[in-house]
Amino acid sequence: MPFLDPKYQKAAEIRVKRRPKQLAVINQGGCTGCQVCIDFCPVDCIELVPGPDPDNPSVHKLVEVDLPRCIGCTLCAKYCPWETIEMFSFEDAYEIAPEWTLEAVVEKQWEREPVQEEEVKPRRRDRAKRAAKAKAEKE
Ligand code: SF4
Ligand code: SF4
Structure with a gap:
């Protein structure tokens, strides 16, 4: 169950009006699928995705950020035990995210x-x- 903090609620609501200065991008090459980041995301925008082997998609599941919903709070980057999440400017994040899939x-x-x-x-x-x-x- 994600950790939902009411102090971020307003930020999530105004997300449609204002662009966050930064967004989180997960380098899947270093992701262990531990899901710690999912618990910390206040807007529940980190999703579990199938693992890299198409024959065994349930093995080594990974996570990715749904960028349009990220509010750039940095909590996931701060608490990822494997330090595999980085914050980028709004524009750079959309460019880098596809390059950082496993x-x-x-x-x-x-x-x-x-x-x-x-x-x-x-x-x-x-x-x-x-x-x-x-x-x-x-x-
Ligand atoms: S906390 Fe880090 S290693 Fe764990 S699932 Fe999230 S990105 Fe991957
Ligand atoms: S920075 Fe991380 S924790 Fe914060 S909203 Fe974006 S994905 Fe969620």
Whole structure:
């Protein structure tokens, strides 16, 4: 059950008239799905979403902020035990949020991985091959 503090009620009501200066964005690459942030959000705008494996969506569920409802109070960023929530300006948050989904984070890590087959260990080589194959299929 989310922690609803009446002192934030007014802020939630005027949300439609005024833009918050900042919004919370969750870096899903560091999210453990512990749900602590959900309990602290005064406007209940952090949602539980399926995990990254489409075959097992209930495994490692993650969270994301519904940006149009966020009032920028910073409580989630303050209390996330894994420090994986950051506050951004209104405009930047909408730009950064899609890049910080687990899918996007993993893809970026793969892109940065140097593909030097003779030097890498077999497991990492397989991973690099899979990343290269996935990239080629996309193009
Ligand atoms: S508190 Fe942090 S680690 Fe826990 S679910 Fe929220 S964002 Fe993820
Ligand atoms: S900053 Fe975090 S706790 Fe506050 S409204 Fe936005 S998502 Fe909820």
